[in-house]
Every structure is written in structure tokens, then in C-alpha cells.
Amino acid sequence: MKGQKQQFVTIKGTKDGLTLHLDDQCSFRELVAELTDKLALNHSQGEDSPLLAVRLKIGNRYLTKVQEEELRTIIRSKKHLIVDSIEGNVITKAEALALKQKNEIVSVAKIIRSGQVLKVEGDLLLIGDVNPGGTVIAEGNIFVLGALRGIAHAGYDGNNEAVIAASMMKPSQLRISNIMNRAPDSSQKEVEQNEMECAYIDENETIVIERLQQLIHLRPNLTRLEGGI
Template sequence: MNQSLVVFKGVKGGLKVYINGDGDIEQIVEDLEKKIKGSRQFFGNSQINLIFTGKRLTLQEQQNIVDLISREIEVGSITFEMTNPDIPAADYFEFFDGIDEGMTRFVRGTVRNGQRIYYEGNVVVIGDVNPGGEIIAGGNILVMGTLRGVAHAGATGNHNAVVVAFSLQPTQLRIGGIIARPPEDESVKPSYPEIAYVKDNILVIEPYLPGKGK
């Protein structure tokens, strides 16, 4: 197959990556890896915001792509613009927009390595989320402890959702289709709660100040 499965196009604020739907995921990842490595000199040390479009990808396929790219270049935000009907039924919710109020699941105790929590509304963890633990919510995520695992709020595509934790140290943070990773050189962790939300299509993390709002 001579047709390129991955096409880069520079856009305002980042790089758009078109994925051809004709290839399987192994071919796509291989093509993407070659292009990323071949363009490393162009990217330099700057953080690059990436927007993926084209082939619909499962959550696991998106994760594999994020892991690959993060090993090769400095990544700012990663957005997947496609909807995702290919994900397993257990991972898919009807659209939920109860961001300010609505159904909420409370999880008491630590979310451990390998444990995955799914809920179509908001999720409140009264405890910690360990590395390898994962929270996926249609609404907001609140961790009344340390978040060291993966958090995906607004999983149905709602970018108004937020993630709040007493100590925000995630391995991956995602709101809607926008993904961000914490800086690897951030050795000193803040001693105050933080909130993550989407602003101008970028995932922002800042101190949580009650009463201030987003």
C-alpha cells in the first residue's frame, strides 16, 4: 500500500494529523512513528499541540498513540476530533451534561492498580487513585486525596467537565477528547488542591480557589 496512512498539516496553534481509515492500527502506528521520528528536528524542543482527525479510534488505540508520541516529542495537548463508536459498550455512555449537578457515584477507599471505575455521571473518590488506576466519568471527577492514575472526565465529549484533586499528580489527564500529560521534570508537587479544565481547546491546570469558579 503506497498511500500514506498518516498526513501532517500545520494549523494555527499546532499540528493536524489526518489518519487514513484504510489501514489497520498496527500500520498506522508504524507510519506515525516514522513520520514523528523523521520530523523531530522540525519539532525541536517546543511543545506541540496535536489534533487528530480521520479514522475513528478506540480509547486503547488513542492511548497507544499518545504513549508513542510522548516518547518522541514534547507534547502540549492532544485532541481527537472524531466520535468513537468502536469502543466497547462498557466504555460508552449516553451524553451526560450534568456538570453543575446531577447523578454522582461515590467511591470510598483507594482505587488501586488495574482497577477501572466507569460512571455516566460525576465520580467522587474519597481516597487516592494509585498509578495504574483509572477513572472514566461522563461528568466531573473529584478526588479527595492524591490522583496518580488516569482520569478522563467528560468522556462523552463534554469539554465543560473538570477534574479536581487534593493532590493532582496524574499519569494522564483527559477532558472530553483533549489529553494532557504532566511535565516529567515536575519534582516539587503543590501543597494545595488543583483543578483541570478546558479553555480555548487547551487543558489548563491551576490552583483550586473555592468561590472563584472556572
């Protein structure tokens, strides 16, 4: 309609509470003024009404800690309203760096000897052996281009989708997330000396060792190349 004022705040009710869509192009002061007015008009709860969770969708706006707290204070000032989450598309440089570290492959060329521990964020690509008594730990996946005879712990922050692969899989212990598997008994089937293997958590929450060729079927989203392998 001609002359209609642009709305900076849109309030939508859901079964879980309220969702507030906040315009990301207007000034912060304009946003605060309209939010205050709309909450005053739309909020009329009785004394016995339950708490309503409020989700803020801020789009491409970056909020400082002070601005974020101001929005929380405005919403808290209304009885029975509590901020559940603030969701936006913008992250800080520190957050972007942390995300990059979690998703990058760290390449290391060395032998991990007894008593040594190598721990990385993201995936680990080790070009070398892990000797008995040596330990490699990664937040993501572990790939060893060499013999894995020591301890390997992938997905240490709770990632059950992480995998461990090695040119020679002879570990003293495997761990993925919080699941642990000791070295397989010598009575179990022998694998050819040159056959690469991978370990993963199956549907029974057990670590299973398979031929490396099965990895693409077990974890089809493992590759980061667009369009897959």
C-alpha cells in the same frame, strides 16, 4: 367570537419550514382529524417545490410510538413535507432515570489500585487515592479527595466543560472529553504538597491545571445549588 370552534392545530411558517403547535388537552383522535384537515387546506406546493421541514410542538402530551408514527405518516402523505422533530415537555420514567443518572454525583470510598478501572455516569466523587496504573472515568466531573497518581478521564461523552479536581494532582494522564494531557514535567513549577488543584479545557482547547480556588471563576455554573455558591 361567540360560537367559534376551538383550534387544536396552529400552523406557523418560519424561514426553516413549518412549526405545528398541537393542543395537549384534546383527544388524540380530535387532534389527528384537525391536523389532516388543516394540512389539506394549507398545503399547496408545486411539483418542483423544495422539501419543507416540519417541527411538531406537542406540549404536555405524551405520545406512544404508534401515535408518533401516525402523525409522521399524515405529514409524510403530503408532498414536500418531512418531520424534522417532535418536541414535548413530557418524558418517560426511563428517560427521567437516565437524566437523573447523568446529573447525580456518585460517591465512592475506596482506593483505585493498578489495573482497576472505575467508570460512572454523572459526576464522580472519589474518597480515596488513584494509584499509578489505576483509572477513573466519568461522564461528568471528577473530584478526588485523595491523591490522583493514575489516569483520570472526565466528560467522556464529549463534555468539554467537565473538570478534574484532586487533593494531590500527580496524574500519569489527564483526559477531558477528547483532549489528552500527559503528566507535567518535573521541571514545571512545583505546587505545595497540600494545595488542591483542578484541571479544565481552556479557550485554546488545552488542558490546564490551576489552584482549586480558581474553579468557581472558571466554571461558575458548576454548583447545582439554586442561586450558586
